[in-house]
Amino acid sequence: MTRWKENPVLTVEHLTMRFGGLVAVDDLSFDIGRGDITALIGPNGAGKTTVFNCVTGFYKPTEGRLTVRHSSGDSYLLERMPDFEISRDARVARTFQNIRLFGGMTVLENLMVAQHNPLMSASAMSFAGIFGLGRFRRAERRAVEHASYWLDKIDLVERADDPAADLPYGDQRRLEIARAMCTGPQVLCLDEPAAGLNPRESAELNALLMYIRKEHDTSVVLIEHDMSVVMEISDHVIVLDYGEKIADGTPDAVKSDPKVIAAYLGVADEEVELVEEEVGL
Numbered sequence: 001m002t003r004w005k006e007n008p009v010l011t012v013e014h015l016t017m018r019f020g021g022l023v024a025v026d027d028l029s030f031d032i033g034r035g036d037i038t039a040l041i042g043p044n045g046a047g048k049t050t051v052f053n054c055v056t057g058f059y060k061p062t063e064g065r066l067t068v069r070h071s072s073g074d075s076y077l078l079e080r081m082p083d084f085e086i087s088r089d090a091r092v093a094r095t096f097q098n099i100r101l102f103g104g105m106t107v108l109e110n111l112m113v114a115q116h117n118p119l120m121s122a123s124a125m126s127f128a129g130i131f132g133l134g135r136f137r138r139a140e141r142r143a144v145e146h147a148s149y150w151l152d153k154i155d156l157v158e159r160a161d162d163p164a165a166d167l168p169y170g171d172q173r174r175l176e177i178a179r180a181m182c183t184g185p186q187v188l189c190l191d192e193p194a195a196g197l198n199p200r201e202s203a204e205l206n207a208l209l210m211y212i213r214k215e216h217d218t219s220v221v222l223i224e225h226d227m228s229v230v231m232e233i234s235d236h237v238i239v240l241d242y243g244e245k246i247a248d249g250t251p252d253a254v255k256s257d258p259k260v261i262a263a264y265l266g267v268a269d270e271e272v273e274l275v276e277e278e279v280g281l
């Protein structure tokens with residue numbers, strides 16, 4: 001049995017999402033292995049972002065079951081939870097295709113805002129709690145330490161007090177990932193994290209994701225069009241086409257799968273061999 005089936009952090013079963021007559025995701029099932037970097041790939045319109053939107057509660061799936069299992073043994077049925085509980089309790093975090101930092105806030109403030117939930121619970125949700133409780137001050141100190149840790153990991157300590165919007169694009173991408181990590185996620189969903197990055201920024205992103213895999217109890221799922229990123233850092237690749245899964249395996253197994261080549265080149269299955277010969281595969 002493959003590793004991602006033995007100890008999954010996320011199991012998606014028979015997920016279907018319809019928009020009127022359009023079936024964006026069609027009876028899709030897969031497992032995300034704990035501690036893995038998993039890439040969700042496929043041509044434009046294949047349904048990748050829709051899957052993310054169902055996992056993070058932005059959409060309620062038409063059908064299907066999505067289960068997150070924490071390393072503590074707790075499990076959560078995401079399709080039954082509102083989106084704020086998915087991030088707070090099931091501990092699923094995400095980033096978007098377009099960067100969504102708070103551009104007018106500083107780099108440090110962006111990392112502090114992400115820790116709103118533990119801070120508010122330490123305040124007992126009250127004004128008196130914020131000013132009177134040692135518990136709140138301790139939680140605040142922990143939040144600052146946590147933010148400093150991630151500032152260091154993304155190499156932005158020097159820019160902590162600058163507005164996030166002033167950072168170069170690649171730094172903003174890594175700040176977004178650090179902000180998501182400040183929520184202590186079990187599953188981190190990244191929508192096209194390498195889009196628009198130059199080769200140096202792309203290498204920095206890969207290093208950050210591999211660091212997260214090695215040092216944190218966080219499993220990473222990424223949608224990515226940049227195949228060099230996918231092949232370099234993924235443990236597991238799932239390929240969608242027209243809302244269905246057409247391949248699921250290691251990067252090496254998937255990249256030589258004729259169905260995947262056909263989907264990417266936009267040809268019928270029976271023409272794959274011909275195309276492979278033409279392009280020298």
Ligand SMILES: Nc1ncnc2c1ncn2[C@@H]1O[C@H](COP(=O)(O)OP(=O)(O)OP(=O)(O)O)[C@@H](O)[C@H]1O
Nearest residue numbers: 019022023024042043044045046047048049050051
């Ligand atoms: N809110 C929506 N309403 C109607 N149709 C939608 C909605 N969201 C997505 N779709 C449709 O669902 C299909 C899958 O879209 P989705 O954005 O999930 O694909 P994708 O694989 O992420 O594509 P890309 O790589 O271009 O981002 C597309 O046909 C899209 O037009």
